[in-house]
Amino acid sequence: MSEVGLNASQKRILETEGSLFVSAGAGTGKTHAIVEKFFALIQDPLKRVDPLSVAAITFTKKAAGEMKERIIRHLEDLSGKPNMATEAERILNAMPFVWIDTIHGFCSRILREFSLEMNLDPSFEVLNEYQKERKIRGIVLRELDQEIGGKKPEEVKLLLNQFRLDGLIDLFIQALSRKRFEVWDIFTPRAGESEPTDEVAKAFGNLFKRILAVYEEECARDNAVDFEALLLHTLRLLDEHEGVREHLAERFHAIIVDEFQDTNVLQKRILDRFAECGKTTLIYVGDGKQSIYRFNGAEIGVFNVTREQFDETRYVTLEENYRSHEKLIDFYNRFFPKVFGNQPDRYGIAYEPLTPGKTDKEDRFSAHAGRVRLLPKAKDFAEECFNLCAYITHLIDKEHRQPKDFAVLLRAMTAVDTLTAVLERYGLPYYQVGSTNFYRRPEILSLLSLVRALYNPADEYALVQLLSSYLSPFCEEEILEMRQRDRRFLYTGLKAYVKEIGSTDSQKGLFLERIEGLRAHLPLRSIGELLREAIQDFDYDLYLATLPNGPKAWLNVKKLLEIADGFTGNASTREFLEQMAQENVIKEEEAAIESEHDDVVRVMTIHKAKGLQYPIVILPNLGFNQSPRSHIFLTDWENRLIFFSGDAEGEAGEDPVDQEDNAVRASETAKDYSELKQKEKAREYEENKRLLYVAMTRAKEEIVLSFSERPRNRQNRPAPPKKGFLPLLHTGGLIVPGTEWAPIEESEYAGLLTPAPQDLKTIRAVDQAVEPSGPSTGETVERIPQTAFPLEDRPYQKYLSPSLLTSVEKTDAQATRRILWRHEEKKTDDLLPELFKLSFGAPGYTEEVGTLVHKVLERYGDKDLSGITRETVDRLNRSFGFPDSVVEATEAKIRRVAGHPLFDDLRKAHPCFSEKPIRKLRGRYILSGTIDKLYFLDGKWHILDFKASRANPQYLERYRFQMRFYLFLVKGLVQPEPEKATLFFLDERETMDVVWDAGFEEELDRRIGDYERAFVN
Structure with missing residues (x-):
């Protein structure tokens, strides 16, 4: 493939043969380089490499699809050239079968091919998160019940003394759902190692292996595997079947691993099996500064350890940034070395400077590009939202910006409703990416409470929700009056109240008639049919159309109907309600009217923004500190150490990071367990740095920073300090150390920092009320x-x-x-x-x-x-x-x-x-x-x-x-x-x-x- 348009580092990637490690900074053309390398491997005129012998592993299905589209577009261009047409056609014909997929897709394809070796049916089903959680919970409850009632419950008694029943159930559910490989690896003895001597650890390990065996047996009976099992089965296949391992090593001439910084230990071991054969070229591509998925198991230590295995001849750094204005790149190069530090530990990463990349589009930036702005300190997050919406309105009016130029990036979606409400008040169209409040939306809760109340009239909570919902004509005072009429069963009180008021309120009588009619139809309808009947009976679509955000509410209802249509059979209502009760597992996104391609302000988490870019990036709520992750136990993959939370005297659910003496050794070679707590804190702190880096480097032209004062409690005292990104702004020299929001006026950023407009308070929303003044x-x-x-x-x-x-x-x-x-x-x-x-x-x-x-x-x-x-x-x-x-x-x-x-x-x-x-x-x-x-x-x-x-x-x-x-x-x-x-x-x-x-x-x-x-x- 032609090397026109490649910089020196990208050309080096193409020219280097054998395994390679590529560190690609933000906006440095990583995907372009990967596609070029893929072509270079399969278009070698001397070797005529089979396109199916090169695999590319991506982080998401979307990334895999985009990579395939790029390759196909380029091949279609080549097919029109006489000297390349035959070769292009050869590769195009193979494209439907090429190995470009996620690591789970890659492993699934291998397992289906070698299913007999693993005693799997090649048509196995891959369980979704809800199906997996439901199966695991049922098995854990059943097995613990059997163990407790068995003849030798000593191990279970020991664990119950340590964790109590609820804590023990949660312990095994998390171990099987979230940390299966780490726990399995810790309790799988290696040559020369002895069994754990700690009785609690030994009891936990034994029971874990028994429950895991039952889970795998049930999955095999149901012809199903979950996502982690795909990886575990593949590793076992490669470990236990040398012939298969050799065959696959012969097949794959090269494997390109994209977003390598997000790889976990299990995924890396699978890749290691190919590397150990010495026949497969491994090309690792990633940016350690963008490793932000620890909650999904990603370990920056895997990235660092692998990088150390490559010498300078096989280590390439992509440093030319084609995304951001040169003034922003200068800001990154001044700010982030201070944040990351010059001597990072095993869980940190060194900052590699970026340089402005040269392109043919030197006028791609606006005249105002290259600013870092600090909005005025706000009294709370609501005022922050007014400030940033006023600022967006200001730039649209004064600098002819468009809504699609702006992206608001949040640490978490906990306060997103406040932000979107203010965006609506300013008349700013927005697209909310990844909102997972679907099942908490009032238009959805109204229907779910209806189904729950129909299914179980004695469910008082569901009935109160229904009587307070969009479907109900009753007010709170009337619900209390119903309770007065029957203190045991609210539904009986509802019927008595409606009978008492008689014909004086036909709307309320009609409500009860509709409920009774739907209940009579419950055994005769699927859940989808029942919901559609309720929507028609209550004219729910017409009601939603009267709401300020009615079209979006109606789209959410239509999405619920699509979900409901997936439940059929006699048990459909029960299964539907069970899944709805698992809303913490099923993170369903709200339906969206606006597309991500429309002229709208984007609102999303920093994690969702990874890989994207926007002219203006706004980072509000910089003092927000996400609640510490709750850990029932911690694992150390390097030293095979497990650390439990809670003990017989301690508080259930206590975070082990703040405990002193609850660790147990899983092997004699483990380090002092007190180091594990410090490691966990260090890992979280380092990931916080990387999260800020990802957020800021999404910007092409401007970064806007916003902060609000700490909230006060009921005694009007400042709440405990929230750290968030603020300490990093201190470390980087943007904010005066020891203050909340005082920029350093005479600093190296003097030419970059731009004060916000002074008239933000005067920029009003369409329906924004006046500021407090007078009565x-x-x-x-x-x-x-x-x-x-x-x-x-x-x-x-x-x-x-x-x-x-x-x-x-x-x-x-x-x-x-x-x-x-x-x-x-x-x-x-x-x-x-x-x-x-x-x-x-x-x-x-x-x-x-x-x-x-x-x-x-x-x-x-x-x-x-x-x-x-x-x-x-x-x-x-x-x-x-x-x-x-x-x-x-x-x-x-x-x-x-x-x-x-x-x-x-x-x-x-x-x-x-x-x-x-x-x-x-x-x-x-x-x-x-x-x-x-x-x-x-x-x-x-x-x-x-x-x-x-x-x-x-x-x-x-x-x-x-x-x-x-x-x-x-x-x-x-x-x-x-x-x-x-x-x-x-x-x-x-x-x-x-x-x-x-x-x-x-x-x-x-x-x-x-x-x-x-x-x-x-």
Whole structure:
């Protein structure tokens, strides 16, 4: 293959024959070099190497697929050249069968070929994580039960004294699931070694081997293997069958190992078997500074030990960085030598400097490239999110950036909801990579709680979840009333409560009817069919469409249906619920509307960002320190040492890193076990350095750093210090040592560090409330503590709507409190329809028609209303159950107003928000309102509110107050601020404008006082 476009180091990789070790820094063209080397090996005109004799092992399936695509594209180009066409066709024909795969795919293919030697069926199934965990848990519980009830339970008694039953169960589950090879290796005696002398270690090892044997027997019976078994079986195959080992060594002329820094001990031993034969060339390619997968078993020690086996003639460093601006490369070369240190230990790595790579696209960077920015210190992570979103908005406005230029990288997804909520408030489109909160999403929990309650009506927790879910018409107070009716069984209390209220609330009666109907169908439906029936019965798709993030919620539901369709047969419901209960094992990602290729801000963990690059990388929450990993036991693969946590007197689950005397030797040659604790701490600290390196080197043009103060506890004292990346910023000389966020002004980074814009606080989101000033402050509901007031006062004292402030009759206090409690829980609809009958005594079905009209206009008000049919209104009415006369009246009202010019304005507006809830603090209360339509047209923001009744003079003053209340809520949220709010009376097709007046706040305070005297005192 042509060497055009290769730098000197890359050419050396191609020219060097035999085994090779390549250390490839971030952005140095590693993948390009691997593909070139692959071609060089199979295109040798003298040897005519079989393409199937060269294997490439990648870290992920995606990387393997990308490598194949690159090779195929290049071969297709070559096939058009007369002198290369025949050779290109030869290799293209072999491409479907080439050995380019992950290590697990590589081993699976070998085992299927040599299945007889390992007593395997070649059609074996590979278990997923859930299937493996479920099988292991069942075997552990069963075997321990048998051991405890056996004739010789001495070993088990010894272990129970050490770990107690729950701890012992967890110990064996982790040993089999996460550390199987390490434990197996430690307790497999080697020549010249004696058995462990410690009784606890010996008992554990014996029982571990017995349970492992049972697990392997059951897997063989079920014709299944898990991922770790693929590797263990392959190692045994190579160790126990010399003929197979020699045959494979003859077959593979070369094996290229990509991302070698993420290799574990077991994987390395498999590769060693090929190297030991002396016939296979091993080419290791990786970057020790990017080894960040210890939680998956990767060991930087494997990388370091292997590197030491290669002399200078077979060690190549790729150092030309083609990703980052030269100023950022200069920053890396100044900062990271201090962070990594000049003399790393066995668990560290030395920093190898990078140089700017030269390409034909020297104008690939923007005029503002090469900055490292520190955003202002924030009081908490929420304020950090506002700062970084304001900064993104600033660069989009001032430097013509696009959302896709930004990536926000997090240590963990624990606080991602706060970030995404602020991104939404700023109107910034985003793509969240790898969110694993799928089963905790409210739209998913609603359906799962329904299935659990149907399957087991005595499951009180599931029933409470269901009654509090999106599917339920009940409020918290009503659930308590159900409990009063039957203190033993909540489901009986539900039926009694619905029977008692009778026909006064058809929606609640319909809820119970639907539940009973679904329960009757439970034995007759698959879980997928049952969920689809529930969605149709409850009009769940229509309900989700009314939510602010409705399309994404509906995609999540569709994803749940796809998962449910995988469960069939009589046991489908039980198995489905069992899997859902293992959500900590099954890390299902949420469905996404935006693609990673769209113009969106990327939000992901640093681990997910590995191998990717973005113009601007934002690293928030730099003081975040992930909780220490919980270890039931530790293993030392070098010295074959095992270290247990917990003892008869100690606390169960105590982390062994912080213990003193719980280690046991597995062999006489092990070092003092106290060193193991120090090694574990050193490994975690070194990996923290590498994680920061991976995060920063994703940037092409700019790095943005952000930090928030330590949170305070309930006593208003600073919480214990969080380390995170902050000590590394001190070590690297960015931040003054001993401070939290004080940049070193006169430092070697003076030409690189750029202060953030001073006006971040003035860059507001579309619906961002004003900053605290005076008696009124803007806050999101999420940021207001739920325990701000005594529990007995909270439902009616916390939220104030215009309806409540104009309904101050003392006789209405109890009913008003009930409605506001429901409003506080649901946080959706305006209270006017519910309070209309209380305050105004509307006759007939006025309230019902108004409610249904509002629902139609909420859903379709910015679309062509002429397309609304009786069927459309009927469908929306299913969640209410109003009589046909209400549906007919609603359809007539909609048809009467369909051609009004206001609806033409709504169709042209962008954006147009429907049923927009807005909250604003004022004193001890939260002012709350839901605007029918808030839209932007012709350079102005507009407020529109629909009234299903006529413009009755008796109520006009109340309406005017409501509109000025909305204008007050919106002040400071949008620019330019709306000058007026419009009332649209649907019966008369007439409008009335209400303008803002400066005296409103005085009237507001007076009405709040009237409310307190009527309802609180």
